[in-house]
Amino acid sequence: xxxxxxxxxxxxxxxxxxxxxxxxxxxxxxxxxxxxxxxxxxxxxxxxxxxxxxxxxxxxxxxxxxxxxxxxxxxxxxxxxxxxxxxxxxxxxxxxxxxxxxxx
Amino acid sequence: xxxxxxxxxxxxxxxxxxxxxxxxxxxxxxxxxxxxxxxxxxxxxxxxxxxxxxxxxxxxxxxxxxxxxxxxxxxxxxxxxxxxxxxxxxxxxxxxxxxxxxxxxxxxxxxxxxxxxxxxxxxxxxxxxxxxxxxxxxxxxxxxxxxxxxxxxxxxxxxxxxxxxxxxxxxxxxxxxxxxxxxxxxxxxxxxxxxxxxxxxxxxxxx
Numbered sequence: 001x002x003x004x005x006x007x008x009x010x011x012x013x014x015x016x017x018x019x020x021x022x023x024x025x026x027x028x029x030x031x032x033x034x035x036x037x038x039x040x041x042x043x044x045x046x047x048x049x050x051x052x053x054x055x056x057x058x059x060x061x062x063x064x065x066x067x068x069x070x071x072x073x074x075x076x077x078x079x080x081x082x083x084x085x086x087x088x089x090x091x092x093x094x095x096x097x098x099x100x101x102x103x104x
Numbered sequence: 105x106x107x108x109x110x111x112x113x114x115x116x117x118x119x120x121x122x123x124x125x126x127x128x129x130x131x132x133x134x135x136x137x138x139x140x141x142x143x144x145x146x147x148x149x150x151x152x153x154x155x156x157x158x159x160x161x162x163x164x165x166x167x168x169x170x171x172x173x174x175x176x177x178x179x180x181x182x183x184x185x186x187x188x189x190x191x192x193x194x195x196x197x198x199x200x201x202x203x204x205x206x207x208x209x210x211x212x213x214x215x216x217x218x219x220x221x222x223x224x225x226x227x228x229x230x231x232x233x234x235x236x237x238x239x240x241x242x243x244x245x246x247x248x249x250x251x252x253x254x255x256x257x258x259x260x261x262x263x264x265x266x267x268x269x270x271x272x273x274x275x276x277x278x279x280x281x282x283x284x285x286x287x288x289x290x291x292x293x294x295x296x297x298x299x300x301x302x303x304x305x306x307x308x309x310x311x
Binding site: 023026058060065074077078080081082 | 241243
């Protein structure tokens with residue numbers, strides 16, 4: 001599955017012991033695809049010395065501060081992270097109130 | 105609690121690691137003699153904050169360049185003679201994000217200290233601190249306030265955590281009172297810190 005700008009996504013929750021570019025504060029969080037980039041070596045493989053690491057597409061994903069830190073988060077702020085495709089899945093859920101809190 | 109001794113020990117461990125790595129690379133024939141030192145010095149000799157100042161000043165005075173810079177910075181900076189391919193990691197891409205009346209951008213690397221080194225040189229010391237790396241994402245407004253960046257509460261703060269092979273550079277707002285300035289006059293108004301959103305471009309009176 002590939003994603004497009006505006007798609008709602010959910011980051012994976014994993015607990016790998018080696019190198020990962022998905023910081024813990026952004027695991028299991030809901031965001032929106034802000035930009036679609038090229039493909040780059042999967043860091044979990046490249047960082048572990050895998051001879052020919054897979055390449056994966058990278059997306060910039062926007063997370064509201066409330067989604068990352070809970071309430072009360074600083075108002076009017078958001079964090080964008082570059083995330084590889086294998087750490088994203090489509091977010092099919094509808095949060096309470098029927099809309100996502102994407103307001104920055 | 106970290107003591108000066110801990111820091112010293114950490115530094116000693118890192119020095120030994122680097123020495124071992126260098127010895128291994130030499131043994132494998134990947135490095136010869138002073139190569140490493142020469143490579144590092146050659147790389148950093150062209151990287152300095154003034155490159156970023158020049159890019160910003162050019163974007164302020166040339167709308168076409170500004171559009172190309174925001175669309176594809178990796179290509180646009182080549183118009184000014186810069187290249188992201190000069191670094192040790194030739195696949196690194198540059199993205200420039202613009203401040204406006206309603207948006208302020210701040211760049212951080214929470215995992216380590218990713219920064220457009222090939223363009224700007226080494227990052228400021230505070231950029232690598234745990235305090236900056238954690239607070240930039242969890243309380244950016246308070247952090248910016250402490251840095252003296254006075255933002256209206258209606259201004260949205262966008263924090264960019266450099267977690268992939270993209271590096272971020274902030275295009276600050278052009279200060280008022282600079283109408284008719286040339287790009288050479290504008291460049292000094294852009295501090296190194298403004299290039300990552302940790303400061304605003306200075307009004308001309310303060311320079």
